[in-house]
Amino acid sequence: MALLCASTSPTISIPHPLLSPLKPPATFLCHSSSSKTSAATASSPTADQTPSSSSSLSDQLLPLSLTLLTSQPTSPSATVAPPPRLPAKPTWTNPSKPRPTVLALRRQSRRPFSHNPSLRPLTELSRTLRLSPDLPSALAAAFPPGHSPSRDDALLLLNSLRSWQKSLQFLDFLRSLPDFPLDTIFYNVVLKSLRAGHQWHHVERLAGEMIDASVPLDNITYSTIITAAKRCRRFDGALHWFERMYRTGLMPDEVTYSAVLDVYARLGRREEVVTLYERACAGGWRPDAVAFSVLGKMFGEAGDYDGIRYVLKEMKELGVKPNAVVYNTLIQATGKAGKPGLARSLFEEMVAAGVSPNEKTLTSLIKIYGKARWSRDALELWERMKSKGWPVDFILYNTLLSMCADLGLEDEAEKLFEDMRRPDRYARPDSWSYTAMINIYGSGGKPDRAVKMFEEMLEKGVEPNVMSCTCLIRCLGKAGRIGDAVRVFETAMERGIRPDDRLCGCLLSVAALCEEGGETDMVLGCLEKANDRLVGLLKMLRDEQVGFGEIKDEFRGIMNEAAVEVRRPFCNCLIDVCRNQGHPSRRANELLRLGNLYGLYPGLHARTPEEWSLNLRSLSVGAAKTAFEEWMRSLWGSVVEQEEEALPLSFSVCTGSGTHKFSQGLATSFTSHLSKLAAPFRQVDEKSGSFVASKEDLVLWLRSTFSPAFVNA
């Protein structure tokens, strides 16, 4: 995304109607140029239509956002969660002038579909053409010289081809006919077909041909091009064509406009979206459900709760009734913004308004309830779905199963899974369903059941994926069945499953659990096939002679290659392996230092005047012990250096209670570690996973535990 953003912010120099108007209504910013604008033509913009300075679209829109759209100037370059300029309604400063607009208020009209009396033979021909392996020959046979198809017949046939290659061939055929009226509509149909085939290169080429042949591009052309670019993730291309539209003097209508709002939203350019939205509203546009869906999704992705409330308020004020898509988008958005309560009340509002929830609504809600650990709400919703006969599909079933896996709801998961296995169900268990079941048994310490699930999956011909193998390997590793875990890995390799970073992290964690010697070597043998660099780093860590600088370089290289979400688990597991496999004792500390250096453990330490605390919630057991030891060592340093006065009266450690029913519980391991050390931390009664010690007790303990020289060790 970062790359995309960089490549889509080129300096754009366009005569944007907001700034250098091509049309009379947009004269408010360029008072002196109003007499020249009428001379502007669509195809040859003159020099004085170009903005005086080269700047990006966002820069060009900034003056507008400052003067018209908000009372609070915001930085145009803000890229991190800019607050939406919410209730600031556009104020029109000069009501005597017509409101400038950024979009045509009337949607482009379409020609009514003409009914063809000879539809039947045409239907047969369209089928023949659709199935023909050689379309040019089939067309030559169907339309010999002198028997060209009528315009409407050609359009109908073109529409029915369902293949972008054939659409292009059909277009070539029409071009070869003498005097065939090849107008914008034909190109639009082919563009749509290319879009379905994700053929961005051909889309741009064909649009270029339209320009060369002087076939006018209309709103439908532009919106098809822009959505094709989106589908191919060429957001730069989408913006390029949108800007070209203005350059040639064509005003977007609401369809093109909301397509572009979505482009800006997907680029995370929320400032532009809000500006463009408010700008169009000021010009008299009444946004519809699609526009609100785009805005709602964008605010949800940004976790912006105020933004979501703004969308709801705008819809209410403008009297736009949300449809199912808008509700779905907003429910999902509120979930992403961490507001499960609002998601639930939106859902109730939806049902009360008579809008039927569909599979997507229910999938989003179940996911939200699961994440919020609202098992009661989730199960009640499931009962309600069944009693109301709301639509269910396999994605919803799998989401329910995953929720059960996350919340440890084994019985409920088994019922759901049995339901899916019923022969009359179209929602048959797939690899996701089996993975969820393996996960449930794995977390519940039932490796035999998990293995049975895996075997059943293979028997039923359901191809395992990397996630199902990872879950089973983790489960077997935890149960100490290393040989079985290795066999599952080998099965995965034989079936052509490509190991990903999560599987590597899983193997690392299994390696940490192994007994030194043969078992570890077996697991590392697997890991070497998946990520030999990690195994290389482990060898370096084991070697006394390797210096910290070398470790640091290799660590950084590996983390840069790894997906962001696995970097901390990698570091945790590496520390565990070092502690459990007899590596030089300083290695765990070096790794923790590197993890801190590269920001893998944000918020590990916190200080208030009254209390210093250590937050171990995202650490593995080994990493937590290492972090605790380092902390104690640094506190001992303060004592030795006679800086005791600077210490607070209280110290706390937080491991988290592990809300997961089956979680191994860092709290448990850490409690026994503390008692082994005879450290004076005591569990706080009302808060499990929270430990405190007084300064007095801690200093006493430090003095009895460490020698004065230890701090320099």
Place this chain on the structure above:
DNA sequence: TTAGGGTTAG
């Protein structure tokens, strides 16, 4: 489906 925009899973 019938020339154009927005919504579901580790």
